Amino acid sequence: MSPSVRLPILLLLSALLAACASSPDYPKVPPLPGQDLNQIQALLNRAEEAAPEESARLRMDAARLMIAEQRLDEARTLAASLFPHQLNNENKARYALLQAELSLGRNNVLAFTWLDHPYLLAAEESDIRVSASALRARALHLTGNSAAAIDELMLALELVSADQRAAIEQQLWSTLLEMDLAELQQSRDYHNQPYLTAWIELAEILKKPASLASQLERINQWASSWPTHSGQEMLVEIEQIIRESAANQPKHIALLLPQSGNLQAAGDAIRDGFMAAYYSAAETGAELPTLSIYDSEQSTVTQLINQAINDGVEMLIGPLRKGQVDELAAQPLLPLPTLSLNYSSDPQVASEGLFQFGLAAEDEARQAARRGRQEGFDRALVLTPKTPRGTRIADAFAQEWVSHGGALVDQRQFTGENDYRQVVGSLLGIDQSRGRARRLANLIGESPVFEPRRRQDVDMAFIAASAEQGRILKPTFAFQYASQLPVFSTSSIYTGQTDAARDKDLDEIKFTSYSWLLADSHPLMKRIRAQWAQANGNYGRLYALGADAFLLYPRVRQMSRIEGIELDGATGTLRMSPQQRIVRELGWYQFKNGRPVHLEELPPLAAPVTESMDAMDTETEVQPGTVGGEPGSELSPAPGFAPVN
The missing domain is CATH 3.40.50.2300 (Response regulator)
Incomplete structure (x- = not known):
């Protein structure tokens, strides 16, 4: 092995192992499986000994694994070492695919341009076509076109091999979970395809407000209706999570709210919103827990928790004051699971057993x-x-x-x-x-x-x-x-x-x-506003907070374990962050x-960048490297620019 070849690889691997904190977060739609860095090193070692075409392919494989590890700078460096103009047509297609993946989330227009490159569109290899459809689906979903993303994934499933099918189905499932109920219905109506309908029905079980008992009943119905569907494998895990949530459902819950002092009016509004949801559920025959209410202004948080434990309470909802939530967040493990009604000062805090929810401006x-x-x-x-x-x-x-x-x-x-x-x-x-x-x-x-x-x-x-x-x-x-x-x-x-x-x-x-402030789009809030006049003004948000606390408390563990669940609440579309904080849209x-x-919704932004804006289009000018022959004209991202021979 010549020193001139070994040196850049040593430098690259050193950078790989340095855990570069400045790399931008890769988009989360949907997440890719993690890869061992040893696998990347093995591919690079093989590339050093391989013939030019095989070496280029191995380096591109290593670059894609780097992307999966969110090591985009290293992946770009490796891509820049290639000579795409001297590759065969198959590897030119793989190169276009790699550049599309590198562009995704930084410059989505460029990503789509690479995905439409003639060599990629003309590729006959099924693995390339499947990867291109899967990546195009991610790009479409990332830019707000979930319906078109589903189309691409359905196309990929027609081409996919048995060993690739599970990954595409996982991407389909993740995409469906991140669509709202209206989008799911539109996809169901548009495709009218039993296989996809089954997936949509499964997603709706998790996304529609319902008791855990109702969810389990619907899961059993789904399993009977679709006995041979591939979602049966996923259903086992989902059912286990819901059954565990149901088995651990609190039979006695307590509200920790201001019932005196300067926050009493706010506490009363939250309490009444929660009780309205509680009694609305009772009207449907739902099994409900015993409910206690403690005045959070009369005791410390520690005293309230101890009192709740002595009273047999199994879950707390509250407190409202930010300082009290900070006290809870400072504890590594809470003695009772708690859904707070405000957020801690440190957004990165993730105390075990603490789920944070509120109306954070x-x-x-x-x-x-x-x-x-x-x-x-x-x-x-x-x-x-x-x-x-x-x-x-x-x-x-x-x-x-x-x-x-x-x-x-x-x-x-x-x-x-x-x-x-x-x-x-x-x-x-x-x-x-x-x-x-x-x-x-x-x-x-x-x-x-x-x-x-x-x-x-x-x-x-x-x-x-x-x-x-x-x-x-x-x-x-x-x-x-x-x-x-x-x-x-x-x-x-x-x-x-x-x-x-x-x-x-x-x-x-x-x-x-x-939405319910401007239209009767939420039946429960319509009833609340009819019963309490103050719910029609600024206090309406607090009634909605109480109503959503009732919606969330039986679901927080489920949301923490199944990524992508979004609920349509009175305070917005609700999802859970990795820090167990409920995020509202x-x-x-x-x-x-x-x-x-x-106003109309706009396509979502890509993941936040940590690079300067001046670096947005660096993929369009791939610098000559050391693999594949002598320097020459590059492979252009746009069809018709600098033809590739």
């Missing part, structure tokens, strides 16, 4: 950052209240915005004490504009004709404000020459009651909100003539 700020990037905006301003909560909201937006490649140009905070004009003017650069005019006047000795100009280096603003604050801030933006600057906000900008006359000042603001609305108008 930070979630909505992150969603606003993603929406802004989805709409193509690049440079943002941020304006939030001068409070600890306002700082958390600003930080959440900024982190999400930057992680998706946006630039945070400037940010300010307001007190709301007659400082709106000053703060907005400073944020928009009006003060600097006036300062330049004063300096010019001093220089020339007279006052020139002057109209202030706002800064021109931004294309959107994110504000966190109440409706009352927003009715002042939006006109202030217009007064400060920024009437055309797009503004995004959170659900707090809308009171929950249509007031076209007053909310006309909020026109054009885009914001997250709850709300719908988008925009004020038009003082009334909220629903």
